[in-house]
Each structure stands twice: as C-alpha cells, then as structure tokens.
Amino acid sequence: MTKKAADMAQPCIIAVAITGSVPTKADNPAVPITVAEQVESTHAAYEAGAAIAHCHVRNDDGTPSSDPDRFAALMDGIAQHCPGMIVQLSTGGRSGAGAARGGMLPLRPDMASLSVGSNNFPTRVYENPPDLVGWLASEMRAHDVMPEIEAFDLSHIIQAALMADDGRLPRPLYVQFVMGVKNAMPVDERVLDFYIETLNRYAPDALWCAAGIGAGQIVVNEWAIARGGHTRT
Amino acid sequence: MTKKAADMAQPCIIAVAITGSVPTKADNPAVPITVAEQVESTHAAYEAGAAIAHCHVRNDDGTPSSDPDRFAALMDGIAQHCPGMIVQLSTGGRSGAGAARGGMLPLRPDMASLSVGSNNFPTRVYENPPDLVGWLASEMRAHDVMPEIEAFDLSHIIQAALMADDGRLPRPLYVQFVMGVKNAMPVDERVLDFYIETLNRYAPDALWCAAGIGAGQIVVNEWAIARGGHTRT
Ligand SMILES: [Zn+2]
C-alpha cells in the first residue's frame, strides 16, 4: 500500500465542539447552552459521524463555568444518548480561574483539553502559567484522562513534546492545532504544514488534528483532512 | 552583485543587552546593575562595535524597575560616553505592571522593545494583553520611538505584520527573534529559518535580528549572521 493509500485507509476522527466558551444565544439562537440542549446537539453530531464531543459547560446565565456537577450531568447525558462516543472536557474555559479549571478531572472523562503555553486572545491574555499546566497534566495522569494538547502557537507544540519526553505527558501525544483566533495564530496553510513538520520532528509518534475558529472552520477542516489529520468542527 | 555578495555587503547591526531584567550580582558579579556600571559596560561594548544598547534599569536592590528617572540617567550617560550609539529601552522588564511599562517613552529614546503577544516564561506568564500592546505602540508613535518587536513565538511575527498593515506599527518593522527561553521557544535552527520565511511573507520590507538567551547566545548569533540578519549579544 502506498503512503497515500495508507493515509486514506486511516479513519479521520471528527470532534464536535458543541458549545465553546464564547458564543451566546444572542450570537446564534442555535448554540446549545443547557445540558439538555448540549446532549441533543451532541446526539445529532454523533448520528452524523462525530467521534469526540469537546465539551464546555455554562452557568444558567450562559457565562462559562467549570462546575464539576454540570460536567457530570453532561457526561451522563452523552453516555446515554451517544454510546461509545469519546467525551473530552475543556480545562480552558475559564482562564485565570487556576485550579478550578481542573476540578472536573476526577470525573475521569476519556479526554480533556490541555493548553501548555500562553497566548493572546481577542481581548485578553489566555493565561496558562507553567505551574498550572504541570498540575493539570498531573491530574490527568492521576485520573487516567488522555490530554488533547491545544496548540495556539508554534512553541506550544514543542513544549508538549518536551513534556512527553520528561514524562509529564503520556505518549502518543494528541495535538490540536488551533487557527483563526484573533491576536493568536491566523488561518495559514503554510503554517499548518510547518506545525505538522515540527510535531513530526519533535514527537514522531504523535497524532494531530486541526481546528479553525469562526470563519476559518471549513477551510481548516479541508486542509487537515487532505493531509491525513483529524479535525474539529 | 549576487544576492550573497549583497548580503555580505550589508553591515550586521550588533545590539548589546547589558543588564537584562533577571541576572543578579549573585549569578555573575560582572553584571552591571547601577547606572554607572551600565554606562561603562555599554561604553566597552560600543568600543567593541555594538551599535544598539538594549537597556533595562534596576532598583538599588537589583530588582527590575521601569523608573523613567533611572532610564533618563542611563540615556544621559550613554550619550556622553558612546556618541551616536542607538539607545533602545525595554518596555518588557516588569510584565504585569501595565502602563508603568511605557512610562519612559516620553524620554524619546531612539528605540524601545515591544512585545505584541503573550507567552510563558520559566516560572510565569509574560503578559502582554492586547490593549496594553496597542497603547505601548501608540505611545511609541506619539514620541517618535522606533519599536523593536520581540518575537517569542511564531504568532508574534504575524501579529506585528498585521499591526503594520493597519497602521499601528511603523514600517519597516524591526523584529527580534528570541530563542532559548524555557517554556517559550527553544534554540532551533529550522524554526529560525521558518521565522525568516514567515516574516518575509507577511512583511517583505522588514528587518530582523535574533537573540539566544543564556547558553544559546553564541549559536543564535552565528545562525543570524550566516543568514544576513542582525543579532544581539
Ligand atoms: Zn473548547
């Protein structure tokens, strides 16, 4: 089998980010906010072929939350409606909240997102100080949660590889390249190729996926699939 | 003249970072802390061929400061001992201090450092929130100070180019690639090449220099000079 045929034979893992931490009903009435809405939205994506549910939870007023009880309710609903779907909980939704960002890890979801560096977001710093990163990684190890590394910049890819080298992260790494966030990395095909090259150089056994935020979503999906990677909607 | 000969004919601008914000006399008794020590250290580098003095100032106890009076005294001393030397004041030395980081810009130094994104440092987040970045850039414009962009990661290079496109930064950009900071970008030759390629793609008229921190200093100097760039010791 040629390399290309082998790539074609490798299934593409589609993750669905049902809610995120930013959009509100005012932005889009269809965005699922309550747990019941999130479960049904996930169910629809599951029927359509999504294999991973990337989950944030919200307070009743729609603001972002890291409340373990809400995450537990969402996990229960997804388990009932979407048997076998991989549940990935976000630890990024409340930058600045410190250890509260990892309070749901004892729920032992299949996966959790992990940022290993800091960067700018549209109106603020996305703060992931080294001690918090190390603590979240150790909590994921303790509760047997597979991290998905959220790489918002090139150094985050290398940092993840160094953390796998010294045992702070498990192998193989699963790294998500995130593009299209204002003040961070734009949607850029040449950069995506260099991200892949760099990950292969520092962590040859790693898996990768890519996500475009907002208007860049579809184009990043297409680029990732064309390169044999996984992707997030 | 060939491209290579043209590159060889282009003088290499050497910047000297005399003090930085971290090392203490306990680390190295030769690190210049007082203004008098800084002036004499700069004078020696000037005699040896350095064209830019990259300046931080310290409090009497050696902790980092952004005190405009100390910067003014240092500028006076450098002007007297090193006629024609380009003075570049750091706006990065006290991350977290907000607008105090730009309090020396009304002194109208030739240049000032400017970080346009955030990243991790060895023990903390180097915080450069978007509104502070915009304010520092506008202060530099108001006081006719040329920014040196400090790029600690790939997205910082692109962000600087976007800020030049929309008029927030003057052209041509002068961008410093910084490698060797723990938890940010390691010393990596392939990444340096991609930094140069990316800068050329987004801002073809830009100038660049490179700095290696700590043990990476000499190797980054050599890589930069070999590629026709400028460099910092
Ligand atoms: Zn998310």
Ligand SMILES: [Zn+2]
């Ligand atoms: Zn259902």
Ligand SMILES: [Zn+2]
């Ligand atoms: Zn400096």
Ligand SMILES: [Zn+2]
């Ligand atoms: Zn002198």
